[in-house]
Amino acid sequence: MDKNGEHLCREGVFAGKRALVIGGSGGIGKAVAMGLVLRGVSVIITGGNSEERLEKTLAELNTMPIQKLTPITPGQEKRKHSGFLCKIGSPEGFSPEKAASFILDKAGMTDILVISWGPFKKIALQDSKPEDWRSLVENNLIFPGIMISLVINDMKNRGWGRILLFGGTKTADIRGFSDTVAYSTAKTALGTLAKSAAKSAGNAGVSCNVLCPGLTATEYSSPEDLAYYRTNNPGGKTMTAEEMADCALGILESSVINGAIIPADGGLWV
Numbered sequence: 001m002d003k004n005g006e007h008l009c010r011e012g013v014f015a016g017k018r019a020l021v022i023g024g025s026g027g028i029g030k031a032v033a034m035g036l037v038l039r040g041v042s043v044i045i046t047g048g049n050s051e052e053r054l055e056k057t058l059a060e061l062n063t064m065p066i067q068k069l070t071p072i073t074p075g076q077e078k079r080k081h082s083g084f085l086c087k088i089g090s091p092e093g094f095s096p097e098k099a100a101s102f103i104l105d106k107a108g109m110t111d112i113l114v115i116s117w118g119p120f121k122k123i124a125l126q127d128s129k130p131e132d133w134r135s136l137v138e139n140n141l142i143f144p145g146i147m148i149s150l151v152i153n154d155m156k157n158r159g160w161g162r163i164l165l166f167g168g169t170k171t172a173d174i175r176g177f178s179d180t181v182a183y184s185t186a187k188t189a190l191g192t193l194a195k196s197a198a199k200s201a202g203n204a205g206v207s208c209n210v211l212c213p214g215l216t217a218t219e220y221s222s223p224e225d226l227a228y229y230r231t232n233n234p235g236g237k238t239m240t241a242e243e244m245a246d247c248a249l250g251i252l253e254s255s256v257i258n259g260a261i262i263p264a265d266g267g268l269w270v
Contacts, residue, residue, distance in 0.1 A: 013253050018042045020110045022103070022147070023117025025054045025083065027218040028166065031245035032114055033057070037064045037081060039249070044107045045083035048117070058083050089119065089139040096143035100150055110151055112162045112252060115144050118187070120168075125181040133182050140186035141193070148197050148208065156204040162252045163197060165190045167212035170270065172263040187212075191261040198259030207258040209251050213244045214265025234266045 019036050023029035024045030033043050043061060047054040061081040086103055087093030094102060104110070118140040123132055144165055155161025168180070168187035177184040190210045197208035215229040217238040229238040247264045251257050 014039045014041045014112075017111040018109060019044070019112035019114065020103070020107045021045045021114045021116065023048075023115070025050070025057045027116065027220055028213065028216065028241045028244045028248075029114065029116030030057050031241040032116060032164075032248045033061060033081075034064060035245045035249045036112070036252075037061050041112065043081045045081070046103060046117075047083065047085050048087055049085070051085060054083055054085060088117070088143060089135055096138050096146055099143060100146040104147075104150055109154065111155070111158070111160065112164075113147065113151055114164045114248070114252075115147060116166045118144075118166065118168075120180070120183055122179050123182065124179045128182050136182040137186045140183060141189050144190060145193055148193065152197060152201050152206065155206045156201045159205045161201065161204075161206035163194075163206070163208040164248055164252055165194060165208070165210045167191070167210045167261065169212065169214055169265060170263075170268065172210075172212045172261045194261065195259040202258050205255075207254070209257055209259065210261045211244070211248055211251060212261065212263045212265065214239050214263070214268045216241060216244055232268065232270055234268060239264075239266065 014036070019033070019041045021029050021033045021036070021043060024033040024043070025047030029045070033045050036043050045054070045057065045061070047057075058081060084106055086099055088096065088099040093099070119136065121132060121136060148163060151163070152161070155163075167190050168184050170177075171184050171187040172191070174188060194208045194210045197206070201208070215233050215238065217226055217229060218241050221229070226238060230236050233239065244264060247262070251260075251262065
């Protein structure tokens, strides 16, 4: 941001682009969606369960100004941002493959794909049941993999595309975990997925990266979560969704960051 709080971007980077933000109705995903709207991007968001949260976020997106440095194409000032609910992986929701097809059928052509959704479960290795492994890996790894497989050829053919995945805290490197084993295993594997996408499509103007946030406060954080964040974050501060979104938008704007696994945790050591 500049000193007046405005989000700045290189002129023309996102002109005329369309973005799909999975998990964009709240949390970090919402902050990313808002940053994209400020930059003149046409945004489609998905939510999981709350129609009220989805509609509230869409109302905010549709009343935001377009950032001044972004060229406005004819009619863009009247563009409306849209969204829909899609339950993924829960007993009443879609399987990863059906969810991916449903989302892309409704969203249409996508220049920018951001996947900021992924269920979290705190459970030790010895206590992890087969259904825990299946659910956490399907939703946090298989679903993003299917989504990328379905959009990457169109991005390559258009000669431009941006894909951003969200890893977990401290999943930028291979390491051991004590109580988030299944979740963190799936999130760590996103690095291989992103590097493979970069290898496949980097020469066609498409980038794919993983951002691994630190302990970040959102509307989903409980008082216990916030206390833990303040205790363990460097400097005793909670990170914000807006700070994570600033990192995400810088990555999406870049033409040279590709296949990267980027920790944004302030040097957290847990």
